Structure formats: C-alpha cells, structure tokens
Amino acid sequence: MTTEVRRFLATEALYGIGIGLYSLALNLHLLALGASGGQIASISAVGILIMGIGALPAGMLAGKIGRKPMLLAGSMLVAAGAALFATGRSLPVWYAAQAVASAGFMCIETTEIQLLFRYCRSRREESRAFHGMFAVFTAFTGLGNLLGGILSRADASAAGHAPSLYASAVCIAVLSLLRMRLLPAERAAGGSGGAPSMGDSGDGGRPGPAGADASGSGLRPRAEAAAGGASGTCDAAEAESRGRDTTDKGPGDSDRREAAETPASGSAACDAKEKHASRRGAVKPPVSRERRPAGRVSRLPQGLRRLLRNRSLWLLASNACLIGFVFSFIGPFMNVYLKFRAAWGDDLISYVYTVNGLVLFAASLAAPKIMERWGAKAAFTGAFLGNAGLALLLLIAQPAPVFAALLVLRSGSFSLLGNLVDSETMSSLREEDRNLYAGMRAVFRCIGSSLSTMTAGFFMNAGDYHTPFLIAGVLLIVNFMYFRSRVLPLIIKRNDNLRGEPQAGGA
Numbered sequence: 001m002t003t004e005v006r007r008f009l010a011t012e013a014l015y016g017i018g019i020g021l022y023s024l025a026l027n028l029h030l031l032a033l034g035a036s037g038g039q040i041a042s043i044s045a046v047g048i049l050i051m052g053i054g055a056l057p058a059g060m061l062a063g064k065i066g067r068k069p070m071l072l073a074g075s076m077l078v079a080a081g082a083a084l085f086a087t088g089r090s091l092p093v094w095y096a097a098q099a100v101a102s103a104g105f106m107c108i109e110t111t112e113i114q115l116l117f118r119y120c121r122s123r124r125e126e127s128r129a130f131h132g133m134f135a136v137f138t139a140f141t142g143l144g145n146l147l148g149g150i151l152s153r154a155d156a157s158a159a160g161h162a163p164s165l166y167a168s169a170v171c172i173a174v175l176s177l178l179r180m181r182l183l184p185a186e187r188a189a190g191g192s193g194g195a196p197s198m199g200d201s202g203d204g205g206r207p208g209p210a211g212a213d214a215s216g217s218g219l220r221p222r223a224e225a226a227a228g229g230a231s232g233t234c235d236a237a238e239a240e241s242r243g244r245d246t247t248d249k250g251p252g253d254s255d256r257r258e259a260a261e262t263p264a265s266g267s268a269a270c271d272a273k274e275k276h277a278s279r280r281g282a283v284k285p286p287v288s289r290e291r292r293p294a295g296r297v298s299r300l301p302q303g304l305r306r307l308l309r310n311r312s313l314w315l316l317a318s319n320a321c322l323i324g325f326v327f328s329f330i331g332p333f334m335n336v337y338l339k340f341r342a343a344w345g346d347d348l349i350s351y352v353y354t355v356n357g358l359v360l361f362a363a364s365l366a367a368p369k370i371m372e373r374w375g376a377k378a379a380f381t382g383a384f385l386g387n388a389g390l391a392l393l394l395l396i397a398q399p400a401p402v403f404a405a406l407l408v409l410r411s412g413s414f415s416l417l418g419n420l421v422d423s424e425t426m427s428s429l430r431e432e433d434r435n436l437y438a439g440m441r442a443v444f445r446c447i448g449s450s451l452s453t454m455t456a457g458f459f460m461n462a463g464d465y466h467t468p469f470l471i472a473g474v475l476l477i478v479n480f481m482y483f484r485s486r487v488l489p490l491i492i493k494r495n496d497n498l499r500g501e502p503q504a505g506g507a
Contacts, residue, residue, distance in 0.1 A: 004119035005129045007182045009136050011175055015075075016137040018171035020144015022082050024353045025152070025164035027335050028346055032161065033089060037336055041457025043094055044332055045450045047102035052446025054103065059110045059439025067111040067118065068185055074107025075176035079169040086165035110438040113426050118186050127368055130423045134364035138415065142357015144168070149350025161346075313437055315486045316425055317444040322479040323421065325448030327414065329456050329472040330391070334407060341465040342400035352404050359412035367419040376424065376491050383417040384480035391473035395466055421483075424491050 001009075030040050062070045081101025088094050116133060120126045148164040330337070334356075338349050370379050390410040394403065426437070456468045 001125060001129060001132075002119055002121060004184060005116065005125070005132075008116055008119060008179075009129070009132050011178050011182065012133050012136045013140045014171050014175040014178070016140030017144040017147065018079075018082075018168045018175065019137075020141035020146075020353070020357060021148045021151075021164045021168035021171065022078075022144075023141070024145045024148040024335065024350055025161035025168070026085060027333070028152075028339075028349070029085065029161040029165060030094065031336075031339070035091070035094070037333075037340070037460035038457045039091065040336070041333075041453050041460060043098050044328075045453040045457070046095060047098040047105075048328070048446045048450040048453060050099055050102040051106040051109070052443045052450065054106050055110055055442030055446065056436075056439035058106055059436055059442070062111050062114075062438075063436075066186055067115040068179075068183060070107045070111040071115055072176050072180055074104040074111070075172050075179070077101065077104025077107065079172040079176070080104070082165045082172065083169040086162040086169070106442060109442050113422070114438060115183075115186070117426070127371075127423055130426075131364055131368045131419060134367075134415075134419050135361055138357055138360030138364050140357075141360065142354045144171075145350055145353035145357050149347060149354070152346060152350070312490055313440055315490070316437065317440040319421070319479070319483055319487045320441040321444035321448040322475065322482060323418070323448070324445030325452045326472050326475045326479060327418075328449040328452040329468040329475075330394075330407075330410070331414065332453065333456060333460070333468075334411065336460065337407065337465055338404060340460075340463075342403050344400060344404070352408060356408045356411050359408050360415045363412040363416040364419060367416050367423070370416070371420060371424070376495060377488065379420060380417075380483065380488060381480070383413065383420055384476060384483065387413050387417055388473045388476035388480070391469050391476060394469040395473070397466075425487075 027040055030043070031037075035043075058070065078101050081097050081099075081104060084097035084100060085094065088097055113130065113133075116129050117126045120129050147167065148161065151163040151167060152161050335349050335353070338344050338352060339346075344352075370382075374382070387410065390406060390413060394406050394410060398406075425441075452471075455471070459465070459467050
C-alpha cells in the first residue's frame, strides 16, 4: 500500500473510536433526558433527510473544491454535532445538533472512499484499502463502545451520557487535524504512489453507494458497471494525461504542437477526401450537431449529462435506496431494542456493543476473502439470504441472551453485505463518475432510510419491537431479487472485462 493509504488507515482508528462513543451514547443519552422512542426516530429521520437533500450537491462540490477539504469539513461538523448533543437539553437543540452532524456525515460519505481510492495505484489495492479501512474502523468502534460504557459508569452524576459525547467530539476533531497535516491533496497524491497514473486501474470502467452508497456506501458506502467497458482504464488515463498537459503548457499548446508536426499529413488527408468525394458526386453539407436530439442535453452541466445518460447509475442508486430502507429498521435502534425488548441496562448494552465491534471487525476482514473464494454471485447470494434469515429469526420471541447474540450476528452479517456492495460498486466506477455516484447513492439511501426510520418509530411508539424485523427480512428478499437481476450482471461484466487488463503498478 502507498504511504497515503497507510496514513489514511492509521487515522481511521480515531474515527472508529469517536463513532463508537457516539453510536453507543446518543440514543441512551436522549432516553435518559426524557426523549421517547418515537422522538428519537423523528430526530434520526430528519437527519437522514438532510443527508439526502444535500448529498448530490455535496458530491458535485467535492469535484470542484477537492475531496480532502470536504472530508475535513465533514469531520469537524460531526464533532460539533456531538458536542451540541452533549450540551443540549431540549428537543429543538437536539434537532439542530442532528442537522449539524448529518451535514458532516454527508460530506464524509460523499468523499471518504473516493479519496482513499485516489491514493491507490491499482484496483486490487483499492479493494484491500477499502476492506482495511472498514476493518480498522470497526475494530476501534468496539473500543469506543467499551470506553463509552466506562465513562458512563465513572461519572454517574452526569445527565445522560454527555461525557461519552464530549469524548467523541474530541476524537473526531483530532482526526480532522491529523488528516489535514498528514494526507496530501489529490493532485499531490497523483505522483506520490509511484504509479504511472492514479486512474490506471482504479478508474477503469466505472459508472457510479450505494453506497449509503452511500457511500456508498453510495454502502458508503459503496457499482456501477459501466460506461466505457474495457476501454475505461485507457480513457481515464488518457484524460488525466491530457489534463496534465493542459496544466503544464497552457490551453492550446498541445494542439499547436500537433498541428506543427503534421501539416503535410493533414493536407494529404484533405486531398484524398476531396478526390473520393468527387468520384461519388456532390458532397452533402454536414448536419449541424445542434439539430440532434441530444443538443439540449449537451448544454447541461457535465455532471448532469453523465447522470441523465448513464442508466447504470440509476440502477445502482435504486439498489442503495433498498439497502438503506432495510438497514434503518434495525441498525440505528439496536440499543433501543436491547433496552426495551431484552430489558437490559446501559452497562450490559455497552458490552454488547463492544462485542458487536469485534464482530464487525471480523466481517470486514472476511469480506475480501469471501469475494475472492466464492466469486461475486455466490458471495452476494449468501450475504443477502443469510441476512434475511437472521432478520426473520429475530422476529421470534426468545431469551434475552439469545436475542442479543442473534442481533450482534445480524449486525456483522449486514456489515459484510454492505462492505461487499460498496466495494464492488465504487471500485467499478470511472474516476469522473465517483463523486456523482457517491452523491446519488447517499441521496437514494437516505430516502430509503428516512422512510424506514419513520416506520420503525411508529412501531416503537406502539411498543412493538418485533414487526420491524419481519419487514426487514421480507425487504432483504426483495432487495436480493432486484440486485441479482439488475446490479449483479453489471458487476460480473466489469470484473470479466478487468481480467484481461493489466493492473497498474504491477499489482
């Protein structure tokens, strides 16, 4: 791995600790201050809607100002949101804190994976870096969960779980400062990895996490199979090379040089065309390009043109919506289910979250090995159907320890599924489509997540902590049918094309 990738993964540990503290403490903090399950679901839904509304503009903005500045700004906003949650004692303040934190998560989700891939030299390194990032993140998320439980017990006089939220804000703020110092800008990273071109294999053939997305995610995470096919790698490398020529020599220099080198060949070609035309008869005037039906589309911004013309982006974004819809029935409310269905205290919940972090870490490590050994079709089939089976199993009434164990296992298996989807989709995109897809993935995932969050809140308000698992299981089966028919063929086709292409940097 390149130096930039190693630095990125090393600093990801702080993000894992911060999010571990945040994810454990937030819902418990709000419950301790008198919020109901329905209010917590509403706060979460508002945050998801904010992410959905701003994700696509954020992805486009990242293409203009750079991914690193967006990533740093997102980290600082998340830190500010955590601190605001810790100080707030009323519903309006909690909504404001959620808005700030959601804006930060939106910036992170639409830039983090793409920036990491930008530091890689080959598609194989992208896959390793992606799963390495999640392995580091999930391992230290478990540590953050454990620290959150210790902080809560150490300061019993504090209202709610404010110490954990303050510690989360500090960790994520320090993360921002370290990445500002250690990570190079994207242009500077272009030659640091020792690769001929940062777009060689990582950029090749991408269309457009869903993860997350989303990020996808986009899920963040994170496959748009794509436009350009096997020639995508060459096109991306040539485009980048042209960009460097323009930067170094100024606009027009390359054209002038080519014109100076081949005046004779140009005139010879013209003479040949004239002779050929005279034998065929009168030459018809060329049709103006402005009269083509695509003329109106060509006047749109480049990002919107790619969005309108790339069918794969829409197929993958729709998949992100389905995954987001499934995830938010269970994932964001894991501690709420443990508190009210298993009737466990905060201490026990913190231990469950710590074990959950270890399971997520193991799932992150297992994801690339499963993909390499089983292949895309078998890996995705097992991940989708296994998750559906666990969700339906959680519907059944069972002892609290068994319920907690199955809940943790489901969390790990869903993380595995999300990592597989995000990695294969984002890594199959062209460099120029990644920001656009990350934004679309986040938007569509947030649409699904907001709908399921509000639905889950409705059931929790009614004291029903079983039905969300039934809905999640059925939706996973529906999602699998869509994924197998629409998304998986794109991934398999792109993987088949890449087998005949050389990997950059000798990877």
